[in-house]
Amino acid sequence: MGKKAPGATPAMVALANAGIDFVVRSYTHDPAETDFGGxxxxxxxxxxTRVFKTLLxxxxxxxxxxxxxxxxxxxLKALAAALGGKxxxxxxxxxxxxxxxxVVGGISPLGQKTRLATVIDISAPGFPTILVSGGRRGLDIELSADxxxxxxxxxFAAIAKAQNG
Incomplete structure (x- = not known):
């Protein structure tokens, strides 16, 4: 499980400081790739369905x-509604x-410079663990949705829709 270590991203540091267990999953990012989550x-x-992207x-x-x-x-309409917006x-x-x-493609929901309201799709707790960006391209963090x-x-709120829907 994750520990504060040299080369740790702010996301990893935030989780370690909170005492939350996580697993780092890395891969070689192709610089030509623009579908970062895919x-x-x-x-x-x-x-x-188990790998989650972070959008602002x-x-x-x-x-x-x-x-x-x-x-x-x-x-977007569901996100606005979940946050009481129009x-x-x-x-x-x-x-x-x-x-x-x-950087885009490596934005993690964790350890951000400015803490923002965060809404996680309701499908996330349906998995024992999910993966989110660990703070740079080619690095994901696996942890529980809770x-x-x-x-x-x-x-949590229903903020996702089908890719072509």
Whole structure:
């Protein structure tokens, strides 16, 4: 299980400081790849419903984090509703990087520079563990959905929809 170690990302440090068990899963990231979540699922041999991507959205002018399965898409209306808002749209990638301290494709819901409201798709607790970005491309962290919610102060809601739906 994870320990604070040299080369640890802020996500790993946050989990270690919180006393939360996790497993680091790494793979060689292809610099030409732009489907970061799909690449993680493929390279780690995991079902894309169990690997989650971290997305930043603007909900009524306030940034929020959405954690949804790689196999699906974020339902912006559902995210807004889950946070008591009216409208949501995807955050500008440059703003997402600045607020989290991570680069796109490596944004973790954990250890962000600015703590943001976090909503995790309701499908996550259906797995013994899930994978989320560990804070850089080619690095995922495996942990329980409940531990992710505890570490981020997040809540669960139905915020994902089918990829083509």
């Amino acid at each position: 690449e993680a699922a493929r390279e780690l041999g995991m079902d894309a 959205a603007d909900v009524d002018g306030v940034l929020a984090v959405a954690v949804v399965p790689v196999a699906g898409m974020l339902d 409208r949501a749209h995807m955050a500008d990638p440059a703003i997402a990087e600045r607020k989290t301290g991570y 531990d992710l919610a505890r570490a981020t102060g997040g809540s």
